[in-house]
Structures are given as C-alpha cells and as structure tokens.
Amino acid sequence: MQKDVQAEVIPTFWLQYEKRKMKECADTLHNLASAFLIEEKDEEEKDRQNLFYKKRIKENRILMADHLKEMASIIQNIAEEKTKIICLSTKQEKMLAKMLSVEGLVLEEFSILEKGNGRKEVLARIYQNSFPGKKKYYTSEEVAEFLSVFLNMQLVASINTPFFVGNQPENFCFEEDVSYMVLTGYAKTTKEGEKVSGDNFVFFESGDKKFYSILSDGMGSGEKACKDSEEVIDMAERFLEGGLSDVTTVKMMNDFLLAKGDGKNMSTLDLCSIDLYTGQAGFLKVGATYGLLKRDGYVEKIPSISLPLGVFHDMEMNQYEKTLLDGDYIFLFSDGILDYFYGEQGEVILKEIVAQIPYKRPSEMASHILKLALSTSQGKIKDDTTILVMGIWENGKMR
Numbered sequence: 001m002q003k004d005v006q007a008e009v010i011p012t013f014w015l016q017y018e019k020r021k022m023k024e025c026a027d028t029l030h031n032l033a034s035a036f037l038i039e040e041k042d043e044e045e046k047d048r049q050n051l052f053y054k055k056r057i058k059e060n061r062i063l064m065a066d067h068l069k070e071m072a073s074i075i076q077n078i079a080e081e082k083t084k085i086i087c088l089s090t091k092q093e094k095m096l097a098k099m100l101s102v103e104g105l106v107l108e109e110f111s112i113l114e115k116g117n118g119r120k121e122v123l124a125r126i127y128q129n130s131f132p133g134k135k136k137y138y139t140s141e142e143v144a145e146f147l148s149v150f151l152n153m154q155l156v157a158s159i160n161t162p163f164f165v166g167n168q169p170e171n172f173c174f175e176e177d178v179s180y181m182v183l184t185g186y187a188k189t190t191k192e193g194e195k196v197s198g199d200n201f202v203f204f205e206s207g208d209k210k211f212y213s214i215l216s217d218g219m220g221s222g223e224k225a226c227k228d229s230e231e232v233i234d235m236a237e238r239f240l241e242g243g244l245s246d247v248t249t250v251k252m253m254n255d256f257l258l259a260k261g262d263g264k265n266m267s268t269l270d271l272c273s274i275d276l277y278t279g280q281a282g283f284l285k286v287g288a289t290y291g292l293l294k295r296d297g298y299v300e301k302i303p304s305i306s307l308p309l310g311v312f313h314d315m316e317m318n319q320y321e322k323t324l325l326d327g328d329y330i331f332l333f334s335d336g337i338l339d340y341f342y343g344e345q346g347e348v349i350l351k352e353i354v355a356q357i358p359y360k361r362p363s364e365m366a367s368h369i370l371k372l373a374l375s376t377s378q379g380k381i382k383d384d385t386t387i388l389v390m391g392i393w394e395n396g397k398m399r
Contacts, residue, residue, distance in 0.1 A: 027072075070248055082116040083116065085113060088111075088112075096150055099146065103146065105138065112151075119176055120175075120176055121173060122147060123171065123174075125172070126172060128165045137164045137165060137166070140172055141156065143172065144174050154177040155177065156176075156177045158173040176277075178209050180393065180395060181392070181393050182390050182391065183361070183391045185367075185388075186201065186363070187366035187386075187387045189384070190384055191382070191384050195222070197221075197226060197384040198218035198219075199216070199226075199229060199385075200216050200229040201213070202214050202237055204241070209276045211276055214272075215268075215332050215333075216232040216236075216268060219266045229268075235253050236250075246271060246284050247317070250309075254286070257309050267309055268288045268289075268308045268309070269287065269288060269309055270334075271284040271285070279325065279392065280323055281330070282321050284319050285304035286306050286315065289333050289334065289338060290302055290333075290347070294328065295328050295329075298355070299351045301351070302320055306318050326393055329389060330390045331369075331389055332388040333385075333387055334385060336382070336384050337387065340373035340382075340385075341376075354369070361391075370385065
C-alpha cells in the first residue's frame with residue numbers, strides 16, 4: 001500500500017452483540033453434550049439382548065455428545081476470529097477512483113479486510129462505464145492487476161467473484177496471491193480378477209487456499225471396497241470444503257461410520273494438506289501405509305501405524321507436520337505397494353527408487369514407480385495399487 005498516506009483502521013469486524021450470541025449458542029451446545037453424558041443408574045440386567053441394546057444406546061449418546069462438542073468448538077472459533085476493516089483515507093480513495101476511471105471503471109465502495117492470520121482480502125463494488133477508445137469489458141483478473149499496482153500487493157480474483165465487470169454495479173472480492181503452487185500426478189492398477197479398484201483419491205483446493213490430497217483404500221477389493229472408499233473420500237471433501245479442520249473432519253467421519261453400526265466400512269484414510277501461503281504441510285494417516293517426502297536426493301519417511309476408520313471410537317491418528325520448500329515432492333501410496341516392497345528391506349528399496357528417480361513431472365514419477373513395482377512380480381498385479389505424487393514450487397517458478 002502506498003506509504004505517503006495513512007489508511008483508517010476499524011479494529012473490529014463482528015459486532016459485539018453478534019459475537020456474544022454465537023458464544024451463547026456454543027455454550028448451549030456444550031451443555032447439551034454434557035446432558036448426553038449424564039450416567040443413569042445401572043440396574044442389573046440378565047437378558048443378553050437388553051444388555052446389548054443398552055450398550056449401543058450408551059455408545060450412541062457418547063457419539064452425539066462428541067458431535068455437539070465439535071459443533072460448539074467450530075462456532076466458538078468463528079466467534080473469536082479477529083478481523084478488522086482497513087478503509088482508505090479520503091485522498092487514497094480519490095486517487096484509486098481516478099485511476100480506475102481512466103480505464104472506464106467506476107468505483108462505488110472499497111475496503112480491505114485483514115484476518116487474524118494477517119492475510120488480506122480486498123472488497124470493491126464497481127461497474128464499467130465504457131467510452132470510445134476503451135475496451136468494452138474488463139475481467140476481474142485485469143482489475144486485480146490494477147489494484148495490485150495501487151496497493152503494492154499481489155492480488156488475484158477470488159473463486160466466486162464475477163468474471164467480467166458489467167454495466168451494473170457488482171461486488172468483487174480479491175485476495176492475496178499464494179506463495180506456492182502444486183503440480184500433481186498419479187498411477188494406479190486394479191487387482192487381477194476385479195473390474196474396479198478399491199482405492200479412491202481426490203486432489204482439490206479449498207477456499208482458504210489449502211491444497212488437499214486424500215487417498216482411501218477400501219477393505220478388500222472389488223465393487224464393495226470401491227464403494228466404501230468412495231464414501232470416505234466424499235465425506236472428507238465435503239467436510240474440509242465446509243471449513244472443518246483436518247482433525248475434526250477425521251473424528252466426525254469415524255463417528256459417522258461407527259454410528260452406522262454395520263462395521264463393514266473400515267477404509268483407510270491418507271490425508272495431506274498444504275498451506276499454499278506458507279508451504280506448511282500436514283499429514284494425517286488412519287490405517288494408511290507410510291508416505292515419502294523427497295528433497296533433492298534425500299528421502300524421508302512419513303510414518304503410519306494406526307488402525308482404519310470405523311473400528312474404535314477413541315481412534316488413533318498419526319499426525320506429522322513439515323515445512324515444504326521449493327522443489328519438494330510428496331509420495332502417498334495405498335497398501336498395495338507393500339506387495340512389491342514389503343518389510344524394512346522393501347522400504348529401503350522404495351526409498352532408493354524415489355531418491356534416484358530420473359523425472360521431474362509428478363505423473364512421470366508415479367508411472368515410473370508403478371512400472372518398477374510390477375517388474376518385481378513379473379507384471380502380476382497382486383492388489384489394488386495407487387501412487388499419488390505432488391510437487392511444490394514457489395509461485396512463478398513451476399517447471
């Protein structure tokens with residue numbers, strides 16, 4: 001932002017009344033959760049079936065209480081989120097309006113939001129007032145370039161903002177550009193004798209500029225395993241896109257599968273999240289096999305020893321964090337890879353393959369590993385096998 005003028009800062013975004021109501025709502029949910037956990041006096045029960053039903057009711061009450069606590073925590077966090085509005089000074093606003101008017105754009109309203117993490121969003125209400133000699137329509141990305149120059153910050157149009165600036169006033173949202181970009185690739189095979197793979201995966205970017213890779217391996221193989229892992233992937237994607245944290249997402253998914261009560265969907269979950277602003281990566285594994293992180297010629301193991309989803313309420317999650325650097329690669333595998341590289345010696349061999357891989361593109365890397373894996377069994381496909389590869393680069397340096 002230009003340094004010769006000072007912008008007016010409004011410290012709070014949420015009205016105190018609204019924040020108080022949200023906190024009251026969170027407290028109510030916490031109280032409801034406590035009510036579900038009140039122990040009733042146990043009476044001696046000799047009938048085995050009644051004893052079973054009572055046990056299931058108790059387990060469901062615990063699950064419901066945990067869900068209410070999670071919801072309360074989410075609302076509490078939103079209420080405590082610190083956001084401030086930065087308004088341009090009168091001089092700055094006139095300068096910006098004049099700059100845009102030269103391009104045939106009319107600025108009605110303008111403000112900058114600064115979130116608790118220090119990241120900024122720019123909100124502008126503008127429309128196009130075309131005149132001879134100027135192009136008919138500007139895109140929101142072109143407007144982002146104008147604002148970037150004026151504010152001295154690299155801005156891009158938000159996902160849900162209008163693409164074109166029309167002749168009627170509309171609200172446009174711009175956000176700071178990310179520091180890192182991710183390129184992905186994958187390779188997979190289906191177990192011999194099966195029509196479909198029991199592995200499913202997804203790559204996507206959330207609204208808060210986190211890049212996600214999720215891999216799930218259904219128990220067994222074939223259509224049932226495929227359906228189970230697909231259910232896990234769909235749930236995880238919906239929860240994460242809805243703004244839930246990685247840990248909360250996995251807990252709620254586990255409780256959902258337990259609440260179904262059939263005990264038939266015990267799929268694995270391998271979740272990797274990358275903050276595209278900071279390069280901070282989070283790995284969360286539930287029953288998944290180990291992963292690998294490659295930095296130049298060094299390969300580091302991302303461990304995992306936990307059970308799959310839907311087994312126990314008090315589940316164990318393997319969590320690991322790493323700050324990624326330009327040129328790092330992440331490798332995730334379904335457990336079919338263990339049929340080719342099993343035990344400590346197999347792990348050493350796989351790490352050597354990754355360390356010496358002759359390719360730079362993630363898709364070529366994944367195909368190369370799978371080809372070498374199949375060569376160890378003379379091309380026989382022992383199990384569903386999926387290999388995901390992600391390469392991270394500083395923005396503007398992607399190869």
